[in-house]
Amino acid sequence: MTAIYDKTDKGREEIASRRYGLSSRLRPLLVMIDGKKAANELLDKVAGLGLGADSLAELADGGYIHAIAQPEPAPPPAAPAPAAEPAPAETAAPDNRFMAVYQFYNETIKSMIGLRGYALQLKVEKASSLDELRQLRQPYLDAVQKAKGNETARSLRDRLDRLLGAEEKQPNSLVDLGA
Missing domain, CATH: 1.10.10 (Arc Repressor Mutant, subunit A)
Structure with missing residues (x-):
C-alpha cells in the first residue's frame, strides 16, 4: 500500500x-x-x-x-527550517484558538518528539478546553527540549505562547531556555 x-x-x-x-x-x-x-x-x-x-x-x-x-520520492535530507516564522494558525481568532493550539500540538509532537510523544498526543486528544491544552504546555516544552534541544524548544515555546494568547504570560520552568 x-x-x-x-x-x-x-x-x-x-x-x-x-x-x-x-x-x-x-x-x-x-x-x-x-x-x-x-x-x-x-x-x-x-x-x-x-x-x-x-x-x-x-x-x-x-x-x-x-x-x-501517491507518495513522491523523498527529497534529500536538509537542515531543519527555522520554526520562528508564524504559521497561519497563529493568527487565529479567539474562538478558533482551541483548534489552533490543538493543531499546533498535533503537528509538532509528531515532527519534534516522534513516537516518544505518543502519551502526550493522547493527552492532547483528550483535552476538551483551551485550559486543558494550556496545562500540557510545560510537559510539551520539556519533551521538545529533551528531544531537540534548547533552541528548538525556545522557538516552539514562543509560537505556542502566541497561540495561547499574548495577554497571558505563561510560567516557564525551563530556566536554560532563556528569553
Whole structure:
C-alpha cells in the first residue's frame, strides 16, 4: 500500500470531540494519519497494535480518512527550517484558538518528539478546553527540549505562547531556555 491518507472533516472532529464514537482500537491509527506518510509506513508503526490494511479500510469506509495521493520520492535530507516564522494558525481568532493550539500540538509532537510523544498526543486528544491544552504546555516544552534541544524548544515555546494568547504570560520552568 503506497497511498497517502489524510483525515476528513469527520476524522478531525472525531479526534477533537469523540463525537462519532470511533473504537479506541482505531484511534491511534487515525491520530497518526497526517496526509504526509504512506499507508505502509503508518501500518509498520501500528503493526504491534494488531492494526493492518483492514483498519485503514475501516477508517475510510467510516468516512474518517480519504486517499489523497501517491507518495513522491523523498527529497534529500536538509537542515531543519527555522520554526520562528508564524504559521497561519497563529493568527487565529479567539474562538478558533482551541483548534489552533490543538493543531499546533498535533503537528509538532509528531515532527519534534516522534513516537516518544505518543502519551502526550493522547493527552492532547483528550483535552476538551483551551485550559486543558494550556496545562500540557510545560510537559510539551520539556519533551521538545529533551528531544531537540534548547533552541528548538525556545522557538516552539514562543509560537505556542502566541497561540495561547499574548495577554497571558505563561510560567516557564525551563530556566536554560532563556528569553
